[in-house]
Amino acid sequence: MTEGDDCTRSGPLPTDADVEALVHGICFKTGPPRTVGVELEWLVHTPRATHDPVPPARLEAAYAALRDLPLSSALTVEPGGQLELSSAPAASLLECVSAVSADLAAVRGLLRSRNLVLTGLGTDPWRPPSRLLRERRYDAMExxxxxxxxxxxRMMCSSASVQVCLDAGYEEPGPLGLGHRWRLSHLLGPVLVAAFANSPLCDGHPTGWRSTRQALWAGIDPGRSAAPPLDAEPRSAWARHxxxxxVMCVRTDDGPWLIPEGLSFRDWIxxxxxxxxxxxxxxxxxSTxxxxxxxxxxxxxxxxxAQPGDDxxxxxxxxxxxxxxxAQAAxxxxxxxxxxxxxxxxxPAPCNELWLTAAQLALTDPELRDAAVTCFTAALEALPRIGAGQEVRDxxxxxxxxxxARGRCPADDLIERFRAHGKDLLP
Structure with missing residues (x-):
């Protein structure tokens, strides 16, 4: 829906039960796990000047040119000017990697011609949060x-991530069933935070967190960022959540959107x-x-x-x-x-002790390290079974x-380079 659409055209929703039915149908589509996708957010800057802001007009011109590229992924811009590529659902990991790699090569080539580059970092190490997009949605969100x-x-304007998208799974119980995959995704979360932490710096200084991005998520309104309870059936738990x-905002056809205080969607109904x-x-x-x-x-x-390097x-x-x-790895x-x-x-996640430990200590925490070793070993053994190519396995x-295996993450490299080189930390 665009900002100019009539916000009342669909008629009122009269009951909580109607909402629960809609949430059940919209948010969980069960069936055999067949497709995979990825959403990649990137910081954009000039080479050898990562600490300098890129003028908004320059970014906007580059993004306008990017929209003319024949990409298979959807290309969007985040509020602070971060660039996002969202893949189409792919029938296999190999297909997803191939399609997104081709899109990224095209995007990087065009940006390079304009003396701009993509950088994979969970938070911007130097630049303060500054909003590029001036839309009513983001005015209200801010x-x-x-x-x-x-x-x-800072989360809106200075962070970037790798978001993995997987089918919800079978209706039936088992390692590929919805209930198992829903619970596994939350229980595995701290291990993924720790193993891929890559945001130890903000405002030119170490923050004390290996994943500052995750600390930011823990610091915003839990009503927006918290997970629902895991001790209930996923669809019912999500509907209640x-x-x-x-409610973040009430859209209007004209003028600023309304921003109520303490109004739940249930109360609004x-x-x-x-x-x-x-x-x-x-x-x-x-969507909020x-x-x-x-x-x-x-x-x-x-x-x-977001992860370092091109790949x-x-x-x-x-x-x-x-x-x-x-199934075996799951x-x-x-x-x-x-x-x-x-x-x-x-x-609830991400505000609890385990998630915060993962964000702060990453794999220096012995239990998280041991869990990561077990999970990565299982993944390595499973990759040939799901058809992953040799380059991916390597x-x-x-x-x-x-x-x-060494109890480290990319954030540890960044901290060491910062201590040695300061603002020239990126290779």
Whole structure:
């Protein structure tokens, strides 16, 4: 829906039950796991000047040119000017990697002709958050998130991620079933945060977190960023979460959007003010929720920092796909990470002790390191079974040796380079 659409055209939603039925149908589509996708966010800057802002007009001109490229992925721009490529659903890991790699080569070539480059970092190390997109959606989001502190604005404008998208799974129980995959995605989250942490710097200084990006998510309104309880059936838990989550904004046809305080979607349905909500409002409300795992028909895993290098994104995509789509690896990973859950405590992800430890200590935490070794080993064994090519398998093996086996992550490299070279930390 565009900002200029009539916000009331779909008619009111009269009951909570109607909302629950819609959420069940929209957010979880069960069936055999067959497709995989990836969403890649990138910081954009000039070569050898990562600490200098790129003038907005220059970015906008480059992005206008990029939109003319014949890409298979959707190309969008995040509020702070980060560039995002969202792949089409692919029938295999190999197909996904091939398609996105071709798109990235085209994007990088055009940007290079304009003296711009893509960089994979979970947070911008130098530049303060500054919003490029001036739209009512982001005006409202910024105002809403500012109520709970600066983390939300930095998340909007200065962060980047690798988001892996997988089918929800079978209706039936088992390692490839919806219930198992939903729970595994949340239990595996801290291991993925730790293994791929790549954001230790902000405002030109170490933050004390290996994944500052994950710390930012933990610092914004839990109604936006928290996971629902895992001790209930996924669709019912998500429906309740959607109903009880605070409304970020009420769209209007003219003028600034309204930003209510303390209004849940359930309250909005029952009270009908400032106007009765519609089906479009429900769809929009769901799009403003940012938990670590978001159901969008498929499961979108959102906890992984953007990765270094041209092809660093391939490793988390391959590891996650192997651990979910190979039944043997899925069962091994589930048994491994289930034992970590006791450390989480009563708070939901990403605000609980285990997720915060993963963001701060990464694989220097012995239990997270051991879990990562087990999961990466299982993924390596599974990759040939799901048809991964030799280059992908070699990349995962090299990452396992360089980082996981040694209790390290890319953030450790950045910290060492910062201490040695300061602002020239990027090779």
């Amino acid at each position: 105002t809403y998130l500012d109520r709970t502190g600066p983390a939300g604005r 959607v109903l009880d989550a605070p 029952r009270g009908g003010a400032p106007r009765p909500p519609t089906r479009d409002d429900l769809d929009y409300h769901v 929720l940012f938990p670590p795992v978001r159901p969008r028909g498929h499961l979108e895993l959102r906890m992984i920092d 660093g994104w391939i490793v988390p995509l391959a590891v996650v796909t192997a651990l979910f789509d190979d 069962e091994t990973a589930y048994r491994c990470v289930k034992s970590l859950a006791e450390r989480a405590g009563p708070l 990349a995962v093996a090299a990452y396992t040796e360089r980082y996981v």
